[in-house]
Amino acid sequence: RNDYSVLEPPPLGEWEPDLSVCVVVPAYGGQEKLDLTLASMAAQSYPSALTEVVVVDDGSEPALRLPPIRPEHTRIVPNEPGGWARGHALNTGAAATDADVLLFFDADMIAFREHLEAQMRWHHLADYVAVTGHLRCVDHTPGTLFPAAVLDAVRRGAPEALVAGPGEELLWLRRAYKRTNLLREVGHQGFHYFIGGTGSVRRAFFEESGGAASALVLGEDTHLGYRFAQNGAVFVPEQEAGSWHLGLPQMETRREEGGRFRRPFVGSRLPLAEERRALKGRQWEVPLVDAVVDTEGAGFDEVAETVDALLAGDVADVRITLVGAWGRVTPGRHRVLDDPDLDVRLLHEHYRCEPRVRLAESEPVTDPDVPFVLRAVPGQPMTPNALNHMIGLADETHSGLVRATGPGDDLGGPRLERVAALARARRLRVAEEDLDDLLDRVAGVHWIDGDSVLSSQQEPEGARPVKAVAEPPGDWRQRLEEAQARAESERVRAERLERRFRWLTRSRTGRLLYRIIG
DSSP states (O other): OOOOTTOOOOOTTSSOOOOOEEEEEEESSOHHHHHHHHHHHTTOSSOGGGEEEEEEEOSOSSOOOOOSSSOSSEEEEEOOTTOOHHHHHHHHHHHTOOOSEEEEEOTTEEEOTTHHHHHHHHHTTOTTEEEEOOOEEEOOOTTSOOHHHHHHHHHTTOGGGGSSSOOBOOHHHHHHHHHTTTTTTOTTOGGGGOOSSEEEEEHHHHHHTTOOOTTOSSSHHHHHHHHHHHTTOEEEEOTTSOEEEESOOHHHHTHHHHHHHHHHHHHHHOTTOHHHHTSSSOOOSSOSEEEEEEOTTOOHHHHHHHHHHHHTSSOOOEEEEEESOGGGOOSSOOOSTTOTTHHHHHHHHHHTTOTTEEEESSOOOOOTTOSEEEEEOTTOOOOTTHHHHHHHHHHHHTOSEEEEOBTTBTTOSOEEEEHHHHHHHHHHOOTTOOHHHHHHHHTOEEEEOHHHHTSOSSOOTTOOOTTOSOOOOTTHHHHHHHHHHHHHHHHHHHHHHHHHHHHHTSSHHHHHHHHHHO
C-alpha cells in the first residue's frame, strides 16, 4: 500500500536539516537552458553547505561548461563509458557523489526556491520514500530568459515573474493524483507516477534497488520507479516542490511515437506493463512470476504433476526453479531401475531442455525485478487458470500475499508473494518478528480454499481469471487520456458559448443579433 499519511513533514522554513543532497542533472547540449537550471539551483532555501550539483554531460558537442551563476558546489562529469542517455547518466551521477540523497532534475527546468527543501524533508523521516516534485510546462522562447533574472525571481520566491501564465500540468498525472488522493490510495501501482524530471531517493536506496537500467534510452524513469517499488518504496508527490518545465516534454509532443518505442524495450524489463500482460503465450527478459518448487524428498511423479501443470497453465510468463540434490546426477555407469537417486535423475532429464525450468541446489535469492514469487508444493497440481487467478486476486485486493490451503493442511498449499510488499515488510521488521504477520499489516494477506479453487479440474465457482474479459487495447491509457482531454475541451467550449448566449440576450438588441448570427 502507499498511504504515507503517517509521515508528517515539518513546515517549510521551520526545521533544521542534516542530510546532504546531490542534484544529478543529466544533460546533452542545451547550454542556455542548463544555465537557467543552475541559476535556479543557486537560489534554493536548502543549505548550500549540504548541497552539491553534478551535471552529467552525455557527450555534448561542444562540451558543456559551468556558467558564472551556479550553486557553490557544482561540477560537470562526463557520462561513463559503456552507455549513453539519461538512465546511464543517472548511474554516472550517483557514482560520482557520496551525498545522502540523490535528487534527479532535468536540464531544461527551473526549480522554485523551496524545491529541494520540500523534497528533502521527507527523506529525514524515512529512508525508503521516493519523492517527486511538482512541475508545470510553460512556453519558452530561446533568448528571452537570463540566469540573473532567474536567480533574482527564484530567490524572491516569485518564479511566476519569469513566465506568462500559470503553465500547464501534465493532464494524465493531475488526474491520477485526483483519482488516488495524491497516490495515498494508488495501491501497488505508484511507480507509474515517478516522473523523471524531478524526483529523489536516498543514495543507498538507489543502489540497493539496482540503479537505473542503462540499456533503456526512453522510459527509464518508469522502470526506475518500478525498481524502487520492488525495493519497498513509498511514493510521495510533493506538491510544494514547484518547478517550471521550459516547453513540453517529448512524451507530450511525440506521445504516440514515444509510446511505440518504449513498448518493446520497457516491456521486456517491466513485467507489470499493461501492454505486455495483454499478450498471451509470450516470454520476456524478466518473467512475471518466479515459481519455486522444493523437490527434496518428493518423487518424480509428484513433482512432474505440479511443474507440468504450471508449464501448461494460462501464465506462460513464468520461470520455475526446482530445488534439489542435482549433484547426485553424475555421469558414468549407475544402477538403472534400482538407482537410489532414480527420481532425482528422472527429474533432471525431464526438465533438462525446458527453457523455463532451472535446477538449483538451494533456494535462489529473490530476483528483485520479478513482481511475484509462487511457492508450489509437489503433488498439488494447479488448474490451468490457477496462477492467473491468484495474480488477479492479488491485484484486485492489493494484497502482498495470497495463500491457499492444502489438502488436510491449512498451511500446506501454494502461496503467491508480492516481492514489493515483502521488501517493504523486511525494511520494517524488528528482530524476529513473524514476516507473514508483518506482511499482513503492511499489505494484507488474502486466503483462498486451495482444495476447491486450485486442485479441482473444473473452473471453481466465483473464480475471476485476470483476463476473463476482452483484452483492452494496448494503448488504452492514451485513448482514455485523449477522450478525457476532448471532454474537457468540450466543457470549456460549452461554458464559453453559454457566456456568449447570456451576454447576447441581456438586451433587445442583443437578442436580435443572436437571432441573426446564431
